[in-house]
Amino acid sequence: MVACAPNSRGRLKVFIGMAAGVGKTYRMLLEGHAELDAGRDVVIGLLETHGRVDTVRVAEGLAILPRRRVRYREAVLEEMDLPAILSRAPELCLIDELAHTNPPGTEHAKRYEDIEAILDAGIDVLSSLNVQHLESLNDHITELSGVRVRETIPDAILGRADEVVLIDLTPEALLERLRAGKVYPAERIDAALNNFFKIENLSALREVALRQVAEEVGAKRLTTELVGSREESLAADAPQAVGERLLALVEPYPGAQRLVRRAWRSAQRLGAGLDLLWVRGPGKDLSDDEQRSLAALRQLASVLGANMLEEESDDLASAIVEVASRRGTTYILIGGSRPTRGLARLRTPLPQRLMQLLPGVDVRIVADRSQRPTGSSGEGV
């Protein structure tokens, strides 16, 4: 880790993993030792060993700041001592469990806010985090695992980290560690195996963690490439897309659902966000059928986790361009256009207009595959 210049903001490095027990704290402590050996002033601000022998052993040799006692209702809690860290002012501070919630009576509600204060004081920080604590992934992971995590942090905290390191372990290896008593004490192993630590949960969480870090790397690469380059001024004008963002153009008619499903599948594959846009003509009244189709589209968008946007304009292309620029769209999906009449045939078709007006944005015309002939009866048909 490169030390920051005196009086500048500290650097944050986060070790992220799919679940408890993959070795985030262990790796954080190893890096602390490496920095200590390199001659830096390193202290542990907070360490949660969970009774793991290996973790306790590797922490030896690093200075640990004592915790402070905080009275909360009838209990006395031992919490990280933020004033002591700021007063001690080490070069590097190791702080476990970035997503922890502080009890009332401390300086901040959340530990990541404590870390912000420490970074502002010019102290570098190493910290650890499980992927299910990220706010944007919380619902998705709850649905995958059936376990709701209460302590979450805004994704922006991870986005602001100078370095994010994924600590990866196969689900099989993690379960082996769990059964060997290296993650939880013996009395908690069975409960853990029967609840959260199932192979399907861990596989899904691993995929989410890998994808998350890949997106972080992509976002940082994009930022690094743009800073100081000739494109800097252009970048300042346009919202920068972090990863892909899809925009599907819909209308309230039954066939639009097919387009939405196709767009959603593409978004899933790309790990991208999905917006649906309906451009409504000024003063246009909807028939009963159109109203039902619109309600069905809104419901579909909500279930899929897409954003349904509705704009009123008599210029379709301009409305699309405005929304795509605002949302940082990288990909537009449209259905087959209606046959045009009269002079309208002389106009430039919508896909070409979008290509001209939105350079750098891909435009895809989605075919109606339902019209293809299907095979004969058989399994799955």
Place this chain on the structure above:
Amino acid sequence: MSVALIVGVGCASALLGIAAGYWLPPHGRLPARNRIEPSRRILLPFTGQEISRRSFEAAVRLAKAENAIIMPAFLARVPLNLPLETALPVQCARGMPLLEAIEQRATSLGVPVDSRVGRGRSARDALRKLLEQEHFDRIIVSADEDPRAGLDYEDLRWMLDRVPAEIMIVRPAPQDTRRISIKAVKGHF
């Protein structure tokens, strides 16, 4: 005189051609969205990754006979610890391909389709919410022998008691194992 007549006829023909070009879409057919819409609506609810081939075929036969539209509906269950409005990407990853398969199959058989997605604490709750929002003339369900596959016998009884639509329950046929499943999706969906 004859020259004036020829010019007049030519001009009239040109004007007629322009007018026809203006009003008619290419190839002289009406746009699909302007065709006469079927008036009856047949709901085909499901919860899993496949439905019985017999219930699908029954829906197609009825839709053709009654000039009806088939409305396959995927019923998603929201776990109790999540808000009802929550997105359900994992369940959708299972349900959307089957919606696509049913749409492709029905459309290729000449039957119009308009899909729906319902969401509730259970399959019945999702169906109830869907029925509160829209009217359906007929509902076709399969009395599947596996209650975990979706709507169970209690749900069917509830439908018969409470739902103001014609309910068609397709008898289980253990010897007929043909299903419409996500394997039927054509293309790269």
